[in-house]
Amino acid sequence: MNRTPLALIILRAVFVMVSVGIAALIINTDFVKGSAPWVPWSVFGGGLAVPLAVIAGDAFIRRKNLTVITAVYFGVIVGVVLTYAMLLAMGPMLPTSPTAPINVWMPPVIGAVMCYICTSLLLQTQDEFRFLIPYVEFARDVKGLRPNVLDTSVIIDGRIADLAASGIFESRFVVPGFVVDELRVAADAHDRARRLRARRGLDVLERMRSCTGIDIEVLSVSEPAADDATEDSRIVAMARRLDGRVITNDPALVKMAAVRSVQSVNINDVAVSLKPVFVPGEAFELRVVKAGEEPGQGVGYLEDGTMVVVEGARDKVGRTIHVTVTSTLQRSGGRLIFAKPDLLD
Numbered sequence: 001m002n003r004t005p006l007a008l009i010i011l012r013a014v015f016v017m018v019s020v021g022i023a024a025l026i027i028n029t030d031f032v033k034g035s036a037p038w039v040p041w042s043v044f045g046g047g048l049a050v051p052l053a054v055i056a057g058d059a060f061i062r063r064k065n066l067t068v069i070t071a072v073y074f075g076v077i078v079g080v081v082l083t084y085a086m087l088l089a090m091g092p093m094l095p096t097s098p099t100a101p102i103n104v105w106m107p108p109v110i111g112a113v114m115c116y117i118c119t120s121l122l123l124q125t126q127d128e129f130r131f132l133i134p135y136v137e138f139a140r141d142v143k144g145l146r147p148n149v150l151d152t153s154v155i156i157d158g159r160i161a162d163l164a165a166s167g168i169f170e171s172r173f174v175v176p177g178f179v180v181d182e183l184r185v186a187a188d189a190h191d192r193a194r195r196l197r198a199r200r201g202l203d204v205l206e207r208m209r210s211c212t213g214i215d216i217e218v219l220s221v222s223e224p225a226a227d228d229a230t231e232d233s234r235i236v237a238m239a240r241r242l243d244g245r246v247i248t249n250d251p252a253l254v255k256m257a258a259v260r261s262v263q264s265v266n267i268n269d270v271a272v273s274l275k276p277v278f279v280p281g282e283a284f285e286l287r288v289v290k291a292g293e294e295p296g297q298g299v300g301y302l303e304d305g306t307m308v309v310v311e312g313a314r315d316k317v318g319r320t321i322h323v324t325v326t327s328t329l330q331r332s333g334g335r336l337i338f339a340k341p342d343l344l345d
Helices: 006-027 038-060 066-093 101-124 139-145 152-157 159-166 177-186 192-210 231-241 251-259 267-273
Strands: 129-132 135-138 148-150 173-176 216-219 245-248 263-266 283-291 298-301 307-310 320-331 334-341
Touching: 006 038, 066 101, 148 231, 152 159, 152 177, 152 192, 152 245, 159 192, 159 267, 173 177, 173 231, 177 192, 177 216, 177 231, 192 216, 231 245, 231 251, 245 251, 251 263, 263 267, 283 307, 307 320
Parallel strands: 148 173, 148 245, 173 216, 245 263, 307 334
Antiparallel strands: 129 135, 283 298, 283 320, 298 307, 320 334
């Protein structure tokens, strides 16, 4: 059960007291003093009933969407301004008498129509036209600075922290609230492997939050999730709503984002593109760690895990030798490098 914040309780109490004070001021006016005895009690009852009714309505509507509230707010303001402008423009065509019927009913009719049209238009276009207090932000002005929405897999992987610290991401990072909740629950799981992975993810988030060069925030979802909604679909939906991109190392999530026209970045693809490129004739040092499948072959690995097959190096297992690249082969599982030992080794 959610507890009401203390500040909200104090605000509601002050609101009731101010309303009762206003009712007391009205009761002390000459108009009320000279009226029937039941009028002061009615004013006092109204001064108490109105704030209680407002507070009850506020408490009943627990989920409040800021974009909807600001859309209604700006819609009414724009509608009133347009109504005033239209009445000024129609002034020369209206009767000069203020009590003329058209002068009585024209302002409220135009005001109601314009307020409805403006509010309806803003409510239906709030995804393209974002409302933020105290200013209005146009979504299309931040196309080059799309927020990066992180999923659970890329947080646990940890490489995103190093990439973010390098400064290649100019926009902020967004972590969905349900992702953090999932990591916190998994951090107390009985399964040791799952527990360690979740705690590693929380450590990565803490590291990113403590880095002054990284702008990261945890963003909760205002709309309740559907019963059949998966974590991946919720992440893609958040990225689409924020006009952002998904950062992940899950190929399935990348495909789902592509289907829904959401930009995504696969950290594994980034890692592959950053691997050093070796061309035939290039020399480097390599430690031969085991014998190869073919006779006379030795096998070693680069720091990024790339396998290097060295011809004629079976007898050099356990040694670090100089090798020269003879050819490379790109496979679905990664790149394979073929080399031969230098004659001096």
